[in-house]
Each structure stands twice: as structure tokens, then as C-alpha cells.
Amino acid sequence: MNSECLVCQAKTINHIANKFGSDKKATAKFKEEANYIVANSQSLSTPYSGLLLHRLAKRIFKTENLYANEKLKANKLLHLNYSYWKSLVSNSDNPMHVAAKLAVIGNIIDYGAHSVPDDILSEINHLLEKEFALNESEEMFEAINNAKTVLYLGDNAGEIVFDKLFIETLNHPNLTFVVRGEPIINDVTYEDSHFVQMEDVCKVISNGHDAPSTLLENCSSELQKLYRDADVVISKGQGNLEGLLDEKRNKLFFMLMAKCDLIAGKLGVKKKDLVIKQNKK
Structure with a gap:
């Protein structure tokens, strides 16, 4: 994955954490696991890395449709x-x-x-x-x-x-x-x-x-x-x-x-x- 894509993925992590971050323990767990995904995604395409991040967010924050209101x-x-x-x-x-x-x-x-x-x-x-x-x-x-x-x-x-x-x-x-x-x-x-x-x-x-x-x-x-x-x-x-x-x-x-x-x-x-x-x- 390109370095510019890594920066964008970091923005995504922060955005999701801020959006669903009322539970500090869950937010900390999400950030830790999300940063691990990004750090080990050099061989993955940007869309696939994004997929893994959002699957993680769904699981940790127990929300199937993360952007339902925006949609x-x-x-x-x-x-x-x-x-x-x-x-x-x-x-x-x-x-x-x-x-x-x-x-x-x-x-x-x-x-x-x-x-x-x-x-x-x-x-x-x-x-x-x-x-x-x-x-x-x-x-x-x-x-x-x-x-x-x-x-x-x-x-x-x-x-x-x-x-x-x-x-x-x-x-x-x-x-x-x-x-x-x-x-x-x-x-x-x-x-x-x-x-x-x-x-x-x-x-x-x-x-x-x-x-x-x-x-x-x-x-x-x-x-x-x-x-x-x-x-x-x-x-x-x-x-x-x-x-x-x-x-x-x-x-x-x-x-x-x-x-x-x-x-x-x-x-x-x-x-x-x-x-x-x-x-x-």
C-alpha cells in the first residue's frame, strides 16, 4: 500500500474512533487492532485494507451499518x-x-x-x-x-x-x-x-x-x-x-x-x- 494511502487509513481510524468513541475501552481496543491492520497491510490493496478496518469497527462497536444515518x-x-x-x-x-x-x-x-x-x-x-x-x-x-x-x-x-x-x-x-x-x-x-x-x-x-x-x-x-x-x-x-x-x-x-x-x-x-x-x- 502506498504511503499516501496509509495516511488516509489513519484518518479513517481516527474518524471511526471519534464517531463511536463513547466507550473508551472499546475505542482503545479498536485503535490498537486497527493500527496493527494498517501496519501489516503493505501487501494489501487499499480497498481490502479498508474492508478489514470497517469489519473490525462493526465487530467492536457492535454496529452493522456504521454510516446508516449519513446514507x-x-x-x-x-x-x-x-x-x-x-x-x-x-x-x-x-x-x-x-x-x-x-x-x-x-x-x-x-x-x-x-x-x-x-x-x-x-x-x-x-x-x-x-x-x-x-x-x-x-x-x-x-x-x-x-x-x-x-x-x-x-x-x-x-x-x-x-x-x-x-x-x-x-x-x-x-x-x-x-x-x-x-x-x-x-x-x-x-x-x-x-x-x-x-x-x-x-x-x-x-x-x-x-x-x-x-x-x-x-x-x-x-x-x-x-x-x-x-x-x-x-x-x-x-x-x-x-x-x-x-x-x-x-x-x-x-x-x-x-x-x-x-x-x-x-x-x-x-x-x-x-x-x-x-x-x-
């Missing part, structure tokens, strides 16, 4: 204004472009990357004025138009509202949206897809795993087959990118905001830049 708040905030976002898209000169941009902007709601602004709506409106630093959306739209099957790997609660709007705008007849197998940080699960009624616009499945990423070797056989067979795969967010960046397959598109200098550097952009990129063989 519900983000879902309510954006879903409450769904008709507004939909009109913003439909009344624009390029609805597909605006819907895709909103889907990328929604990626700011990421408690794992410590990127959630105090005023989410204000930041969304600010980012709507920002241009993509890397934009291969036309290649993505063309690939989707020619695809018989599309696999869409979801990322975060709140963000899922804009995912639904984008999927609704795409209007593809055979698109499958993927959620995590269990709660992890503020990543999407079936509970979030039900809340935004994602099932109204596409099929929804679980990937069968609780990493804050798509780690294919750990996912269900159903997800692995869908991934292999899909004509197009859309990967939302930095966590999914970290799990799939070394994948060698055609028609894999990453949609995200770059949350750290390390990932931004790999993409050739700057931190906080908006990105739609095809991962070419």
Missing part, C-alpha cells in the same frame, strides 16, 4: 429534489451530457475518501459549472448505444440518486445496477436502491461482497459472469476504480471525481477533477 440523509437530500434534477437534465441542450456529469458530481458523497462537503447541494451546483478534466463520454455513449448488455457498478448512497437519473436518461433495455453485498462505509446496498426505486429503471443485483470496491475475485459468481459477458461496464467512483484499474478488458469506463493526488496522478488529472475515462487494453 439516509444523503439519499433523502438528493431524492427529495429528483424532479428538479430531472428537469435540469431534460431542459438542457445535451441531456445525456448533463446526466452523466451529475452522476460524476454525485461521487463527492464519499465518507471513505473524506470528501463530503458541509453543504452538499451548494457544492453540486458549483461543480456543475466545472468542466471535465478528462472526458471520454462520447466513446462511452457510443459503446452503450451499440451494447446488448451494460453492467453499472454503483458506489455511494446519495450518489445513487444521480445514477438513477443517468440510467433513466440512457434508457438502455438491458442494464444491470450493482450494489454491495453488505453495508460498508456509505456504499450502496439493496436498501439504498429500494429507497430511490432503482428497480423502476433497471435490474439490481448484489455483488456478494462487502469491500468498498469491486474486487472481482471476492465477488459472487453471478457478478463475475455478468462482468465477463457484459458488452459495456460502467465503474462509478474511486473505490471501484482502485479495484479494476489493472483490468484488461474493452469497454470498461470509469466515472469519478479524483479524490486524492495518487489516483489523480495515475489518471493524469488533478485532485477534485471530474473524469470519464475508458480503461483501454
Whole structure:
């Protein structure tokens, strides 16, 4: 694991300890075991290390869904204004472009990357004025138009509202949206897809795993087959990118905001830049 990732993991440990630290004995135990995980995770990917930290937190603090309140708040905030976002898209000169941009902007709601602004709506409106630093959306739209099957790997609660709007705008007849197998940080699960009624616009499945990423070797056989067979795969967010960046397959598109200098550097952009990129063989 890169040294920059170690710093981010230390932030995660402190954040969880502060969030659930009313029991000093439990907090001390969590910090001790969490620091041991990070100190011995050099050979692990960042998403897998994050998975171990959050499994530990669930066990010690006896809380299955560590970010339940944050997830519900983000879902309510954006879903409450769904008709507004939909009109913003439909009344624009390029609805597909605006819907895709909103889907990328929604990626700011990421408690794992410590990127959630105090005023989410204000930041969304600010980012709507920002241009993509890397934009291969036309290649993505063309690939989707020619695809018989599309696999869409979801990322975060709140963000899922804009995912639904984008999927609704795409209007593809055979698109499958993927959620995590269990709660992890503020990543999407079936509970979030039900809340935004994602099932109204596409099929929804679980990937069968609780990493804050798509780690294919750990996912269900159903997800692995869908991934292999899909004509197009859309990967939302930095966590999914970290799990799939070394994948060698055609028609894999990453949609995200770059949350750290390390990932931004790999993409050739700057931190906080908006990105739609095809991962070419």
C-alpha cells in the first residue's frame, strides 16, 4: 500500500474512533487492532485494507451499518429534489451530457475518501459549472448505444440518486445496477436502491461482497459472469476504480471525481477533477 494511502487509513481510524468513541475501552481496543491492520497491510490493496478496518469497527462497536444515518440523509437530500434534477437534465441542450456529469458530481458523497462537503447541494451546483478534466463520454455513449448488455457498478448512497437519473436518461433495455453485498462505509446496498426505486429503471443485483470496491475475485459468481459477458461496464467512483484499474478488458469506463493526488496522478488529472475515462487494453 502506498504511503499516501496509509495516511488516509489513519484518518479513517481516527474518524471511526471519534464517531463511536463513547466507550473508551472499546475505542482503545479498536485503535490498537486497527493500527496493527494498517501496519501489516503493505501487501494489501487499499480497498481490502479498508474492508478489514470497517469489519473490525462493526465487530467492536457492535454496529452493522456504521454510516446508516449519513446514507439516509444523503439519499433523502438528493431524492427529495429528483424532479428538479430531472428537469435540469431534460431542459438542457445535451441531456445525456448533463446526466452523466451529475452522476460524476454525485461521487463527492464519499465518507471513505473524506470528501463530503458541509453543504452538499451548494457544492453540486458549483461543480456543475466545472468542466471535465478528462472526458471520454462520447466513446462511452457510443459503446452503450451499440451494447446488448451494460453492467453499472454503483458506489455511494446519495450518489445513487444521480445514477438513477443517468440510467433513466440512457434508457438502455438491458442494464444491470450493482450494489454491495453488505453495508460498508456509505456504499450502496439493496436498501439504498429500494429507497430511490432503482428497480423502476433497471435490474439490481448484489455483488456478494462487502469491500468498498469491486474486487472481482471476492465477488459472487453471478457478478463475475455478468462482468465477463457484459458488452459495456460502467465503474462509478474511486473505490471501484482502485479495484479494476489493472483490468484488461474493452469497454470498461470509469466515472469519478479524483479524490486524492495518487489516483489523480495515475489518471493524469488533478485532485477534485471530474473524469470519464475508458480503461483501454
